[in-house]
Amino acid sequence: xTGNGTKGAGRRIVVGIDGSEPSKAALRWAAGQAALTGAAxxxxxxxxxxxxxxxxxxxxxxxxxxSARRRLTAEVDEVIGRQRPVPVEESLVLGHAAEVLLEAAxxxxxxxxxxxxxxxxxxxxxxxxxxxxxxxGSCPVVIVRSDGTATAPTPLAAAGSAxxxxxxAxxxxxxxxxxxxxxxxxxLSLHLVEDRDTTRVHxxxxxxxxxxxxxxxxxxxPQDAPAPTVGDEFAVxxxxxxxGHQLLRAGTHGATGPAEE
Numbered sequence: 001x002t003g004n005g006t007k008g009a010g011r012r013i014v015v016g017i018d019g020s021e022p023s024k025a026a027l028r029w030a031a032g033q034a035a036l037t038g039a040a041x042x043x044x045x046x047x048x049x050x051x052x053x054x055x056x057x058x059x060x061x062x063x064x065x066x067s068a069r070r071r072l073t074a075e076v077d078e079v080i081g082r083q084r085p086v087p088v089e090e091s092l093v094l095g096h097a098a099e100v101l102l103e104a105a106x107x108x109x110x111x112x113x114x115x116x117x118x119x120x121x122x123x124x125x126x127x128x129x130x131x132x133x134x135x136x137g138s139c140p141v142v143i144v145r146s147d148g149t150a151t152a153p154t155p156l157a158a159a160g161s162a163x164x165x166x167x168x169a170x171x172x173x174x175x176x177x178x179x180x181x182x183x184x185x186x187x188l189s190l191h192l193v194e195d196r197d198t199t200r201v202h203x204x205x206x207x208x209x210x211x212x213x214x215x216x217x218x219x220x221x222p223q224d225a226p227a228p229t230v231g232d233e234f235a236v237x238x239x240x241x242x243x244g245h246q247l248l249r250a251g252t253h254g255a256t257g258p259a260e261e
Contacts, residue, residue, distance in 0.1 A: 011039030022114025040087035046100035
């Protein structure tokens with residue numbers, strides 16, 4: 001292991017990988033920090049299957065996992081180099097990015113993430129992987145921008161309390177830095193109607209007074225045995241996906257300025 005003798009023995013820096021430029025900047029920063037401290041870099045990427053069509057559509061492996069694994073290794077090779085001047089572990093995990101990273105960062109010295117530029121409204125709608133990790137992470141979190149500049153590690157006290165703030169190089173809440181963490185409650189209602197082999201869903205989302213609607217359905221393949229619960233899941237899932245697309249469009253049109261994710 002590189003570093004100052006055994007000083008960094010057992011140290012681990014987890015970095016989120018998604019192929020973006022901020023992700024590469026985060027990996028580059030993590031590798032530099034690992035070289036200074038004698039830590040190992042744990043490059044973690046999350047992936048998910050695309051939505052399935054039909055109730056019992058077979059889980060066909062079209063190479064999604066293999067493609068994601070190749071992209072992960074290619075990014076590590078591009079940024080750190082194939083010779084690996086610092087110890088590197090690569091992990092590809094099926095699941096939501098924030099959940100995957102929070103679990104991988106358990107027991108780590110740092111969690112390093114790339115920032116994303118989105119409008120402030122889009123950030124509110126979509127949530128932020130980095131903000132969620134900063135609030136719920138069990139280790140300090142560093143956010144790296146595309147230009148290589150980074151925030152100060154988020155204090156563990158802030159990460160463990162709902163009222164805490166993410167530390168930044170420019171200051172904290174109250175002195176011109178990032179605002180304190182705020183919570184909001186949006187109301188989602190789902191109305192399901194099962195009509196023989198068809199399940200219909202009407203979804204309504206009340207987002208602080210802005211109401212969105214979505215209708216979706218799922219039909220059973222005549223060759224499959226009846227399974228109403230599965231039909232519910234697919235119909236509801238499609239309605240939620242449609243609501244998500246509406247939120248994305250609203251965020252894109254309503255963006256008012258750059259914000260980090």
